[in-house]
Amino acid sequence: MLSNAVINEIKQIVGVEYVLTTKEELLCYAYDSTPNAFLPDLVVRPCSTAEVQKIIKLANEHLFPVVPRGAGTGLSGGSLPVAGGVVVDLTRMNKILEIDAENLVAVVEPGVITYSIQEEAEKIGLFYPPDPASLKTSTIGGNVAECAGGPRAFKYGVTRDYVLGLEVVTPAGDVISTGGKTVKSVTGYDLIRLYTGSEGTLGIITKIYLRLIPKPESKKTLMAVYNNLKDAAQSVTSIIRQGIIPVTLEMMDDRTIQCVEKHKHLGLPLDAEAILIIEVDGPRVLLDSQTAEIAEQCRSCGARDVKVAESEDDRDRIWAARRAVSAAVVQIKPTKISEDVSVPRMAIPEMVKRLKEIASRYQLELVIFGHAGDGNLHPNILCNKQDKEEMQRVEKAIGELFQAAVDLGGTLSGEHGIGTMKAPYLKLETGEAGYAVMKNIKQALDPNNILNPGKIFWSDSNE
Amino acid sequence: MNKETMQKYLDRCSKCGGCMAVCPLYGETHVEPLVARGKLFLISNYLEGNLDLSCKMKELMSLCLLCKACTVQCPNSIPVDELVLSIRQEIAHEKGISFVKKNVFQHLLQNNGRLTTAAKCAYLYQQSGLQWLVRKSRLLELGGGDLGKKENLLPKMAKVPFRAQVPHLLPAANPRVKVAYYTGCLTNYVFPETGHAVLKVLKNHPLDIVIPDQWCCGIPALASGDEESAVKLAQKNIEAFQKAGVDVIITDCASCGSMLREYAELVGTPQARAFSEKVVDFSELLDDVVDFQPGEKEVNHIVTYHDPCHLRRGQGVKEAPRRLIKAVPGVTFREMKEADRCCGAAGSFNLTYYELASKVGHRKAQNINDTGAQTVVTGCPSCITQIDHMLKRENLPVQVMHLAELLSMTY
């Protein structure tokens, strides 16, 4: 609990208007895009690095938890104030400070919506590739803190591949800068990589330097339908062997296809085991021959049907199927538990098999879609959070699902982060020693455990 | 909406935050209680007994434009605007509505004679600057708050209401369709020129036109949580229009139109359904029912179009007004960015929350101006008031007019 004196000091720092105190307002910062919620004691909306710094100093003085929050679209519980304290909402720090066309760098504040960076860059023919499905709502600060990925990751990489520099307020209340406008930098440890994906536990990111690249001239889309999921995975490998790296390779399993078709009536085949949506981008002159080659490879790997989009309308129709997934699957049951395990690409068919086996053992509704290029799958369990008994089965199934991913040489989370949702399973992947290294870093940088307590290392607090 | 239905919808919210990308209020403020998922979470907490209908709750629930942008984009098809209306109704029941609103909804709007008198008072006030009269004419107090600052936004009352200026029966030589014209309060009391323009256009088509007796559509009452008054008004309108025996009922006001179409649901009788089924927007009548015949005069304007929320999302009308504008000889049409984003009017929202509505309106004014158009056309008098205010406030060289006015310039 915060004393009135502390609350007043915080009001002095950011202005009364930017401190939210009523229960009604606090409730609206209790949640993110997971099904969970925890009431914060206070919400603060700073507008500058200096204000953030003062809040952190105050937190060290009075020992209250500080939870950084972007748009609250996280899928692992990262911005949930599980231990109460002060939610620091960064959406007021939302200026694009500079788009440096000569050095191909964007300098932005953390609260900028990712899509606005893309829009601004594209106005001058540049490109910021990371494209989480939440790009029109999530903040770049949240993207960096989670190292968000997206469908384009296979060709272009994830957020970390575009962060050139950061300004961070450390848990002790110091402001540091690491990296900047240079593409190369090996001065000491790579702190940029450390902070990218640190889920708000090691510092509050207050400024970000992002690498931009020239915008590809054009793109072309195909859809391939398979009777056999194995053939879809094989197609991906064959395509790459031809020297073609598609920008996206989205996969939908049979159950997903059926849901989408039932909800949207797009004419998808109900008896197919998998659909791949493949997109290539680059110079226009290359794309026709590349799509022809891809279609050929898909067919020879066993695709029963391949459609190449010849117009913008065709392209739209193909993507409509993928876009409809979210809305379609919740028609089965209202609560969607969305996981994002990643496995080596060739293990996808085996992983899908195991996932289905787990779901049927626990009598759960499961749909699987995801990024076939990088092996990042989104198994979604559809359930009803009001049904306590069902939720227990979900919990058990999730444990086994993580184990399966690790057994196949994969990882718990490709892009959503550990947060609270995956914290109990962290050691499955890191082992004791790996866990200790991470924990030591956290303790060294945040001895008072001010920043985002209860995240990543949750298994400790439960012990 | 009963509590079980509400709960069923609320359970569907996955807090994905898709609403944040489209909510005009969130777009300007970035605060969660103003966006749909925040409001839905609060309503859930109230239904679960974890929250009272406090003053804060009342304020937060009134901070919604009801523009339906979130409703349309919601991947889980949650009718956010209906849920907000339901909770407003609950709040109105529990806490009552303001004395002024009560008077307006339950007495003034239910009685055309008194309403006309009030409008006359307002007119006199505006002509003479007599401050005290405005207090008597409760109409202008509807929004509450600082009157001085909003003076420019307040509608300029017409000296004589539109319906008192025109005959109530305008037969055609060879009528194809018999049309009843629902004028709405704003056209009647504030913008008679819109009404005249509508009639001028209609008279150039083979239509029998009737202007039956009519009352406020009820949307201001419903939006404030007073469903009972809204239903009473609906019943009066249904009865009056039934007597007129027409094929089609048109409106020139997007908000009235969407409300009239709601009567089926709101009142629930076969008569109400029959009434609602006949309602079409002025633009749809000309685009679908009769073939629009423009006059010969050229209108050499660059024109852009603003989609009223209650027309685009409320009634699904998108292409008809655009096709009509493009059919006007001489017009160059330019689509604006975010044409279907709310202008901030939202009934009396722009009076109650002037500063916030102005932020929303600023974005609209900029988008309009960026097209280089001289004229922005729309289909809702409430939008016209707000857009006109914003364009003037920002000194932008653009005029706003109703679609009917543009079309009527060709004759």
Ligand SMILES: Cc1cc2nc3c(=O)[nH]c(=O)nc-3n(C[C@H](O)[C@H](O)[C@H](O)COP(=O)(O)OP(=O)(O)OC[C@H]3O[C@@H](n4cnc5c(N)ncnc54)[C@H](O)[C@@H]3O)c2cc1C
């Ligand atoms: C519909 C939907 C689709 C999604 N699709 C994808 C996808 O395709 N790929 C993907 O990777 N993710 C996806 N996500 C997850 C989510 O959008 C991302 O994790 C995103 O990066 C979160 O950003 P945010 O601004 O909402 O951050 P929040 O949820 O507010 O916070 C996330 C974490 O970042 C920390 N944080 C936020 N800002 C800062 C800062 N300035 N400094 C330090 N720490 C900070 C928080 O403490 C928290 O731990 C999706 C989510 C939804 C709801």
